[in-house]
Amino acid sequence: MKVKIEAINNLSLYKIDSIFIAIICTDTLFVADIGVTIATFRKMFPDVMIQGINPSYIFGKRHIFEVIKIILECNKRNIKIAKRLEMELLLRIVCSNQVDKAINIGGIKNNGSGCFILFSEKKRPIIDSIKYLRKMFFKENSFLLNATKEKMLEICERLEIPCSNFNTKEFLKILTEKAALVSQQVSN
Secondary structure, three states: EEEEEEEEEOOEEEEEOOOEEEEEEEEEOOOOHHHHHHHHHHHOOOOOOEEOHHHHOOOOOOHHHHHHHHHHHHHHHHOOOOOOOEEEEEHHHOOOOOOHHHHHHHOOOOOOEEEEEEEEEOOOHHHHHHHHHHHOOOOOOHHHHOOOOOHHHHHHHOOOOOOOOOOHHHHHHHHHHHHHHHOOOOOO
């Protein structure tokens, strides 16, 4: 169960099971190379997992939390579709079992908007990593995660879901089910 445990400089820190989670969104990423930036972050904070996702593919914070619950349960049962939990998060958010496709679809791009999802079993490293990221991205925008009708229509089109007049709760349930059904690609 997701629990908001505290705010750090106006940023909420959440906890699901034994995992601390933080979400930071920024309008525009001004970095030379996003891959190098994330690799550097991972070296600096080895106890913190990070995934950058294009916020237009995220239907609100609850979408993130539901997918994290799925990946944590799959990890416990040893039925992961990716070696790294942060990649599993991206794959399930965009409902794909192909890493390259998931990165192309939902990965963040230089000079675009981005949502960074941080998670860790340790509280201190995640707090330190939040402070580091906030120095890099001083123009945060949590409204990028709003679950809007326009975003719902775009996601329906991309996932080839017949658009209906879903309410937010119904659509989140559909996305959660689709995320749970993403499975490891079978090769012949």
